Amino acid sequence: MNQDNVTAMDIARSLPGMLRRFPAIAKGYYYYSVKDKQKALTLGTLVENNAEKYRDRPAILFEDRRITWGEFNAWSNRIAAFFLARGLKKGDSIAVLLENRPELLAVVTGAAKIGVACAMMNTSQKGRVLEHSAGLVSPKMVVVGEELVATFDAVKANLEFDHPSPFLFVADSNTLETFGNAPSDYINMAQEVSTCSSDNPVLTDPPRMGDTAIFLYTSGTTGLPKAAPGSHNKFLKAYGGFGLMSLSLTPEDVFYCTLPLYHGTGLVVCWGATLAGGSAFALRRKFSASAFWDDVRHYNATTFGYIGELCRYLLNQPPSEQDRNHRLTKMLGNGLRPSIWKEFKDRFGIETISELYASSEGNIGFSNFFNMDNTVGLSTAPYKLVKFHDGTRDPIRDDNGRMQEVVKGEPGLLIGEITKKWFFEGYTQKEATEKSILRDAFKDGDAWFNTGDVLKDIGCRHLQFVDRMGDTFRWKGENVSTNEVENIIDGSGMVKEAIVYGVEIPNTNGKAGMVTLVPSGNNFDPDKLLSYLQDNLPAYAVPVFMRVTDAIDTTGTFKYRKVDIQNAGYSLDRPHEEVFAWLPKTEGYTLLTPELVSDINSGQFKF
Known part of the structure; x- marks a missing residue:
């Protein structure tokens, strides 16, 4: 089977095994429904x-x-x-x-x-x-x-x-x-x-x-x-x-x-x-x-x-x-x-x-019931994959304020319809709950849960996970909120400005945390900040990489150019900036050199 395609023939080949398990499947469907x-x-x-x-x-x-x-x-x-x-x-x-x-x-x-x-x-x-x-x-x-x-x-x-x-x-x-x-x-x-x-x-x-x-x-x-x-x-x-x-x-x-x-x-x-x-x-x-x-x-x-x-x-x-x-x-x-x-x-x-x-x-889930390769499976819940703004979890709306589904096979933002059966339990904070709900998406009065994740349809309503978008990334099996880490960094008193995001390291899962920051003084000590972060954050949320700069670029409306910084990753291509890494089995940040970057990219370090 093509790793990016599930066909009716693939489903048919799995049916004999499912028929042998029919009593368990029937009982399971009762509890599930x-x-x-x-x-x-x-x-x-x-x-x-x-x-x-x-x-x-x-x-x-x-x-x-x-x-x-x-x-x-x-x-x-x-x-x-x-x-x-x-x-x-x-x-x-x-x-x-x-x-x-x-x-x-x-x-x-x-x-x-x-x-x-x-x-x-x-x-x-x-x-x-x-x-x-x-x-x-x-x-x-x-x-x-x-x-x-x-x-x-x-x-x-x-x-x-x-x-x-x-x-x-x-x-x-x-x-x-x-x-x-x-x-x-x-x-x-x-x-x-x-x-x-x-x-x-x-x-x-x-x-x-x-x-x-x-x-x-x-x-x-x-x-x-x-x-x-x-x-x-x-x-x-x-x-x-x-x-x-x-x-x-x-x-x-x-x-x-x-x-x-x-x-x-x-x-x-x-x-x-x-x-x-x-x-x-x-x-x-x-x-x-x-x-x-x-x-x-x-x-x-x-x-x-x-x-x-x-x-x-x-x-x-x-x-x-x-x-x-x-x-x-x-x-x-x-x-x-x-x-x-x-x-x-x-x-x-x-x-x-x-x-x-x-x-x-969330109010939506997928499972690989048919044991297909490379897929999160399918869902009986109502959902859509919609177009979104790159680097964000925000859907694109047309001139009428409606969302647009992606073409089959293209990555799209997953949203799950909120109904009496597929209700959204939300959070203990009402404001946070409301922020996760998309209203009037396809018609007046409808409501959808915004997963913030991008998936794609690979056939027979089977989806494949692509990426986590917006202000959250996943590292060491945990979801990391960039705003949470930024707030902790702001409380250190060592930094004027800080942007946190996730970057990919070859041969690892998820994205490692990285911060681009402007120090608040001339005697900035990366290891002092690391010690502070370790006291106030779980280990998986402490940035693996740190870029130290004199200023962070903004747009004409004073928004940070986060996508540009994220695309730079931990490369040393930006002049007049230092990049540090918290390398495995070390107690402090190490100033990166071209040789160390090459070692990281070739898998010499086990993050």
Whole structure:
């Protein structure tokens, strides 16, 4: 098959395999298509159903721990009872600051059972950004893992909680057996939970499918992170669409996940799919390319969750006779580039790539149901690909104010129609929500969600991802808001002007952060700015490259010529400017030379 074309014949060749999976696909379509928001079908009930069907089968595998579905359900019930005893009720929210481990899943499930939403804090955030994120959802309490107490303690004095004892401590251990010692101003949550009832909660007003189960944080398009509410319905769509329709998972499957659970791909997509099969969810705190296949063999994994960068890291490992010594044949995720798609499948013996396209806050998603190569698949949601202004996420409107669809095969800005069925949950901030809505696009009164992403149709309504546009770029599997980084830089007092953007590095996924700046004095120290940025930004958001100049060009209307600067990348072609790079495994910025630029472009450095 041509990598940029999906034909009816390609679809036909996949049908026999789909027919064999028809029962799972039919069941999956039911869960994927449930419309009644008042239905008592939630994350909690999905776990309870698995506890009834697969009580003694493994639900979670982590390091040397094996937790069955019966044990996991009982654990989450005790957590639910604990929250109820502490006065939490349906409609409340809590913040969760935990690394990937079973305790995170138990807290989310326990809270979900009583209608309390969990705000999934990014464990890479710190300082001002973490403080901002925590304040967006007005949480009653916060659950902090021992591994992140120091990070949270640095900001907690600036946060307000409407609860007399808001700080909950979770030891960095197997808290089903050992409770650890909580700091003086924290409640030892595991110790308190151990005395609570393990029965399924019985509520007069239980949570419903349309209620908020989680808040996921996204950089959006401007400014600091935004909190996007995610209903139980999102888990149901992953349960039906990915777990059953795409992968047809069973209790015999083991899903290996190294993706952070504070993101939708890890928590909603991967775990939601695992729930559908009654499968085991094997967790690792953080991805390790060198340990990946050893873990896969250790857990006997059949499926794994990915982002494109993860796959590239695995390909960069030296080939080994062990590359196919495993039973992993399925993968679920997003961002796998066409340039490495076939190579990855062939080297590691992958049979099914369930590539998807979605966003934490969006109303539209795509999935590769037919297992075609080089595509995010198709969607049953109404959408269009429209013309847009280069370098922006702004659609072009004609003289009548209407948008124009692109010719089939041409890249276009993806927009999803907002309807009663395909509703847009948006953000906790109404202004941010409205900025993502395009109104009167094709007729008076219509409304569309602006994804900010460019895709193209490669046949049979299958799309291929092209690029992320506007004020957000993707690096290390994370969305980076240029405005957020600019605001942090502005607060340093070291810089007069700064523009942040993403630039491509050969043989890497996404775009690395770069800043062009004008120093505020004659004694500018790049490493001093780097230290400040590391204290206030996640590592993936710290600019990899820095261009230092005396002035930044603007247009006649005083707008920065961002596209021109971005096109220059980290080249040394602009006279009287210095370019620095934060090279891998170094502690500071290095002044670039032609030789270093050549080394970067030839892949000598592993960013």
